[in-house]
Amino acid sequence: MALGPILFTGLIQKRKKDMTNKLFFDADCLSAFLWVSREDILFDLYPEKIVLPKQVYDELCHPSIPHFKRKMDQFTQEHKLSIKEILLDTEEYHLYYELAFSPSKGEIIIGRGEAAAIALARTYNGIIASSNFRDVAKYARKYNLEHIGAGDILVAAFKAGYIDEVEGNKIWHKMLAKRRVLPRPTFTEYLRMLNNNTL
Amino acid sequence: MKEKIELNADAINLRKEFGEDASSPIDIFSLIHNNDDLTIVFYPMSDRVSGICIRDGKNKIIGVNSTSTYGRQRFTIAHELYHLYFHEDFESIVCFTDLEMSKSPREKEADMFASYFLAPYEALSYFVRRQLEKEKQGLDMEDVVRIEQHFGMSRQAILWRLVNDGYLSYKKADTMKIGIVSSARRLGYDNTLYTPTPEDRQYATFGKYIRLAEELKDKELVSTGKYEELLLDGFRADIVYGFDTEEEERYD
Numbered sequence: 001m002a003l004g005p006i007l008f009t010g011l012i013q014k015r016k017k018d019m020t021n022k023l024f025f026d027a028d029c030l031s032a033f034l035w036v037s038r039e040d041i042l043f044d045l046y047p048e049k050i051v052l053p054k055q056v057y058d059e060l061c062h063p064s065i066p067h068f069k070r071k072m073d074q075f076t077q078e079h080k081l082s083i084k085e086i087l088l089d090t091e092e093y094h095l096y097y098e099l100a101f102s103p104s105k106g107e108i109i110i111g112r113g114e115a116a117a118i119a120l121a122r123t124y125n126g127i128i129a130s131s132n133f134r135d136v137a138k139y140a141r142k143y144n145l146e147h148i149g150a151g152d153i154l155v156a157a158f159k160a161g162y163i164d165e166v167e168g169n170k171i172w173h174k175m176l177a178k179r180r181v182l183p184r185p186t187f188t189e190y191l192r193m194l195n196n197n198t199l
Numbered sequence: 200m201k202e203k204i205e206l207n208a209d210a211i212n213l214r215k216e217f218g219e220d221a222s223s224p225i226d227i228f229s230l231i232h233n234n235d236d237l238t239i240v241f242y243p244m245s246d247r248v249s250g251i252c253i254r255d256g257k258n259k260i261i262g263v264n265s266t267s268t269y270g271r272q273r274f275t276i277a278h279e280l281y282h283l284y285f286h287e288d289f290e291s292i293v294c295f296t297d298l299e300m301s302k303s304p305r306e307k308e309a310d311m312f313a314s315y316f317l318a319p320y321e322a323l324s325y326f327v328r329r330q331l332e333k334e335k336q337g338l339d340m341e342d343v344v345r346i347e348q349h350f351g352m353s354r355q356a357i358l359w360r361l362v363n364d365g366y367l368s369y370k371k372a373d374t375m376k377i378g379i380v381s382s383a384r385r386l387g388y389d390n391t392l393y394t395p396t397p398e399d400r401q402y403a404t405f406g407k408y409i410r411l412a413e414e415l416k417d418k419e420l421v422s423t424g425k426y427e428e429l430l431l432d433g434f435r436a437d438i439v440y441g442f443d444t445e446e447e448e449r450y451d
Contacts, residue, residue: 111424135422
């Protein structure tokens with residue numbers, strides 16, 4: 001058997017392994033942290049694991065929000081996050097295209113950023129970071145992928161001791177003020193809900 | 200090419216269609232909301248380009264160069280309205296800034312229409328005779344400022360019109376092409392008419408596109424992410440993320 005295909009397959013497998021447990025963010029989830037200038041929480045919790053699909057980067061590069069582009073470029077240069085493109089005719093491309101442009105009958109069109117995050121997370125067995133549970137959760141279940149939102153990230157930061165409850169509530173309030181979707185009106189209520197669910 | 204009298208009639212008819220009378224100064228930015236099929240996109244373009252228009256079925260899209268002055272943007276919208284409402288055989292047209300350059304008859308018509316749309320023939324004539332109490336060829340710089348301020352037109356647009364309608368000679372108009380802002384300030388006007396949109400507001404979309412995005416969301420035909428993506432594509436981060444912190448909503 002020729003060595004070329006074996007080496008190529010091995011390289012692909014290695015790349016996939018390197019991406020495992022990476023978090024693939026959609027625009028909604030990342031922008032929640034960009035707006036409140038608490039990206040540090042993401043970098044503390046997930047060092048070198050944050051991946052932005054190129055579609056998400058592009059969506060947040062619009063000239064009406066120039067500070068987002070500045071921040072993303074700076075974080076990329078500092079290797080705090082990476083940007084991942086979806087290449088044509090790859091496994092992830094086919095799923096991305098289906099979700100964003102040509103969904104199955106009965107399914108709605110989802111955003112390019114959401115679709116890219118799902119497709120990349122599936123291909124590389126990563127985690128979807130999206131606060132849009134209504135539209136994204138079913139795909140996470142379908143492809144058996146871990147799925148977290150901005151609220152879960154704040155809870156993880158709280159448990160890791162990076163923020164306390166008061167700070168969590170302040171951040172929560174600021175995210176809501178920027179129309180970011182969170183599961184409860186306050187951080188405290190969300191913590192209480194999680195505690196009740198685990199009892 | 201159509202006669203001026205025809206273009207003036209077209210302008211008055213379209214004003215009426217938009218619910219405006221035949222003589223008052225108009226707020227063209229508000230007026231376009233009276234048409235369900237219109238979308239207007241403000242976008243910085245080259246100095247040579249004043250705007251573009253696109254027709255796709257019932258959809259009518261006007262692109263305005265937001266780096267041009269407020270007065271010129273008003274003229275551009277009126278110019279593009281002419282293409283959209285009176286020309287049949289096009290899908291998209293790019294329009295140029297210089298009113299005096301050699302243009303196709305279609306572009307000349309649109310320029311003349313725009314001028315009459317903002318300042319109908321009779322309205323301008325009445326303003327000169329009754330408000331300024333001047334005769335043709337008797338206008339000075341102060342009169343020109345008052346006319347452009349009344350009708351909301353850029354200096355280039357008003358001089359071009361006044362020369363075309365025989366109120367000014369080319370030679371006299373040439374002397375009024377400089378000191379534009381200072382001539383208005385000396386008469387107590389602010390400089391809004393003569394300045395471009397502030398840099399942080401040069402990108403925006405209004406009209407049908409935004410309403411359609413809302414409709415898609417309300418009918419649950421797209422995800423929340425797709426809805427926000429559509430709005431960001433239309434440079435409407437203000438809708439996606441709410442007001443900036445320094446810009447609070449007021450009820451007064």
